[in-house]
Amino acid sequence: MxxxxxxxxxxxxxxxxxxxxxxxxxxxxxxxxxxxxxxxxxxxxxxxxxxxxxxxxxxxxxxxxxxxxxxxxxxxxxxxxxxxxxxxxxxxxxxxxxxxxxxxxxxxxxxxxxxxxxxxxxxxxxxxxxxxxxxxxxxxxxxxxxxxxxxxxxxxxxISESSFSLVRWSVLTGSFVTTWLIFNTFSQFKEDAEHQTLELLQKEQELNQELSLKQEKLETYIEQLEVATEQLAKSTKAKSEFLATMSHEIRTPMNAILGMTHLLKQDSPREDQIEPINILDFSGKTLLSLIDDVLDFSKIEAGKIEFENIEFELNKLVNVIVESFKITAKNKGIELNTEIGEGIPNILVGDPARLTQILNNLVSNALKFTEEGEVRLSVNALQVGDDDSVRLQFTISDTGIGIEEDRVNTIFESFTQASQNTKRLFGGTGLGLTISKQLTELQGGTISVESDEGEGSTFFVELTFEKGSSTDEAKAITKSEDNAESLRGLRVLLAEDNLVNQKVMLRFLERWNVDMTVVDNGKEAVEAIKEHNYDVVLMDLQMPTMDGYEASEHIRKLDDPYKRNTPIIALTAAALKEVREKVYASGMNDFVTKPFNPADLEQKLFQFIEK
Structure with missing residues (x-):
């Protein structure tokens, strides 16, 4: 201006x-x-x-x-x-x-x-x-x-002189009048302009004050947001710690329950004991599955889910799944069948644990909602060529109650089940299918369903795997299964502070003719290693006096090269990636998750003997 x-x-x-x-x-x-x-x-x-x-x-x-x-x-x-x-x-x-x-x-x-x-x-x-x-x-x-x-x-x-003077004064008067009009108009305009300027300045001050107030509010909101973000981070951390603690605390007694149940099955129980033992086994595994679902759902929501890329044997994975549900199917009078198509490589590279979890959820659902007929798990190749990968379709079909047409598209949502009375009749969290869908899609796969109410359902899972080139692991597994006596005389040191889990582990290792020594904490484990030679150490992670991580680090620093290189297998109830990374960082060779699968533990022990 x-x-x-x-x-x-x-x-x-x-x-x-x-x-x-x-x-x-x-x-x-x-x-x-x-x-x-x-x-x-x-x-x-x-x-x-x-x-x-x-x-x-x-x-x-x-x-x-x-x-x-x-x-x-x-x-x-x-x-x-x-x-x-x-x-x-x-x-x-x-x-x-x-x-x-x-x-x-x-x-x-x-x-x-x-x-x-x-x-x-x-x-x-x-x-x-x-x-x-x-x-x-x-x-x-x-x-x-x-x-x-x-x-x-x-x-x-x-024109006379007087007339000329009259003309002169007339012109002069006209000039003065014109000047007066112009300056009067200009003065009025100037006053209006000044008034408008004052109004604009006043509005500007008001706007500045309003802007200042809003800026103060914004700064307050930012501070509140930072506090809320910090509280959310603390809450997330506390949630993760809580879940890890609960996982450990629940899995530890579950290890004893499932371990003892497994032993009872192998002890030739009486006819009247078989059904209670099977119920106990089924209930324990169901509870463990619910715990895993909640933990996985939490990790998926937090974006912390990760996948392994290791070799595994497809035939063995399918057989393990079928074996785990064999008793359930038998008790319900349902046939549980499998079919693997021709031309599918047996050794694949991927995440076998997540694939097992997906298929377990689908087979478990199929058995849960089927009262008669058949549940079938089929594996077919959608694309097999000379390249290094293969696209597989896993089909889980049943002859159960089926799904209502208007709810087919919602069953993969969190905490959702096929009908309003499903939860009342069959129980469950409603997370199994949600987790299966997210785990499948996070690996670049797809999952879908076809169903007719009252006639059954068919779930389709498509995933791509790399073809494996090594068969050493499969050979080791086969040799382990065929030579159960090969563990005889194996010297094992068990570091476990839970008395019940000590007894469970002792019962298993005695059946495998293993010579086992038990200590209550990591400090005692280090002292035992110094005094005696052991072939393998089974190390619990959370123990008083000295935990498993610190004990492993002390063992790896011993002067005796044989003692220093003794294989250490971690026993952990926290199936989290951070725990696994810490296990390897502390010098341990491998880990077994509680509740442990006896076959898995036997296999790992046998592998370290071969080494």
């Missing part, structure tokens, strides 16, 4: 600039540009005549040209205040009056009256086609002035 509303702004007007904005060009119309240019040109001419007549005192016209110069300077200001049409008419009028006066002084022989022609052209330049009547008025004014000059002043009227 221009800081000056005074005559110092005349130069800006001459250049076509707005007094209220230094960068904004006014005079978009040609008429305004002509008005400014002609006004200042004629003002300059009037000043020249003023100087000339001031020097030549024979004719006293200084007063007239002074008034003319002032008028020409003020006409653009009048136009800037909004009186554009009046300013244009005054410009023409003052130009005509100037021609008349000069013609009167120099006489008709000077032909100064010829300047009425450009005066008429000035009217055409000042007014556009939308102002024809004003244009005609300006032209008529010039013609009338010429008529007065040529036919009245020169021919008929002889």
């Amino acid at each position: 221009s800081s000056k509303f005074s005559l110092t702004g005349i130069s800006d007007i001459a250049l076509g600039k707005d007094l209220r904005s230094e960068n904004e060009v006014v005079g978009k119309k040609a008429g305004m540009t002509v008005l400014n240019s002609v006004s200042f040109f004629l003002a300059g001419v009037s000043i020249l005549f003023l100087i000339a007549f001031q020097i030549n005192e024979s004719v006293s016209l200084t007063w007239f040209f002074l008034s003319e110069a002032i008028a020409f300077l003020l006409i653009p200001l009048l136009a800037r205040q909004g009186f554009v049409k009046a300013a244009k008419i005054l410009l023409i009028a003052y130009a005509d009056v100037g021609i008349i006066i000069l013609s009167s002084v120099f006489g008709g022989d000077a032909m100064i009256q010829a300047f009425f022609i450009p005066a008429m052209g000035l009217s055409i330049l000042l007014f556009d086609n939308t102002q024809v009547h004003l244009r005609n008025m300006g032209i008529l004014l010039s013609i009338l002035s010429y008529f007065i000059l040529d036919y009245i002043i020169f021919e008929r009227i002889s």
Whole structure:
């Protein structure tokens, strides 16, 4: 905004600039540009005549040209205040009056009256086609002035000195009146502008205050958000720690329950004991499955789920799944069948634990909702070529209750089951299918379902695996299964603080003819290693006095190379990736998750004997 509303702004007007904005060009119309240019040109001419007549005192016209110069300077200001049409008419009028006066002084022989022609052209330049009547008025004014000059002043009227003085004072009065009007209008505009400026400043202050308040509120919100974020991080950490603790605390007694149940099955129970033992085994495994579902769902939500990429044997994986549900199917009188298509590589590379989890959830559901008929697990190759990968489709079909048509698309949602009374009749968290879907999709696979209510359901899981090249693990497993007596005489040190788990482990290892020594904490394990030689150490992680991690680090620092390199297998109830990484970082060779699978433990022991 221009800081000056005074005559110092005349130069800006001459250049076509707005007094209220230094960068904004006014005079978009040609008429305004002509008005400014002609006004200042004629003002300059009037000043020249003023100087000339001031020097030549024979004719006293200084007063007239002074008034003319002032008028020409003020006409653009009048136009800037909004009186554009009046300013244009005054410009023409003052130009005509100037021609008349000069013609009167120099006489008709000077032909100064010829300047009425450009005066008429000035009217055409000042007014556009939308102002024809004003244009005609300006032209008529010039013609009338010429008529007065040529036919009245020169021919008929002889102006006396007193008359001339009257004319002079009339023109001077007109100049003063014009000046008063212009400055009065300009003063009013200036006051309005100042008032508007004050209003704008006041609004600006109010907006600044409001902005300051909002900024303070925003800073408060940011601080609250930071506090909430910190609390959320603490809450997430506490949740993870709680889940890890609960996992450990629940899995530890579950290890004893499932371990003893497994031993009872192998002890040739009486006929009346078989059913209770099977119920105990089924309930324990169901509880363990629920715990795993909750933990996995939490890890998936937190984005912390990760996948392994190791070799595994497809046939063995399928057989283990079938064996784990064989008793359940037998008790319900349901056939549990498997079928693996031809041409499928047996050694694959992927995450066997997650694949087992997906298939376990689907087979478990199929058995749960089937009262008669069959549950079938089929594996077929969708794409097998010469490349290093294979696309497999796992199909789990049943002849159970099926799924209502309007709920087929919702069964993969969290805590959702096929019907309202399903939970009441069959139980469950409603997380199994959700976790299976997310685990499948996170590995780049797909899962879908086809179902008819009352006729059964079929689930399809598609996953891509790399083809394995090593068969050493499969050979080791086969050799382990065929040579159960090969563990005889194996010297094992068990570090476990839980008395029940000590007894469970002792019962298993005795059946395998293993020579076992038991200690209650890590410190005792280190002392035992120093005094005796062992083939394998089974190390619990959470123990008093010294935990399994610290004990393993002490063992790896022993001077005796044989003792220092003794294989250590971790016994952990926390099936978390962080725990596994810490296990390997502390120097342990492998781990077994509680509740442990006896076959898995036997296999790992046998592998370390071979090494």
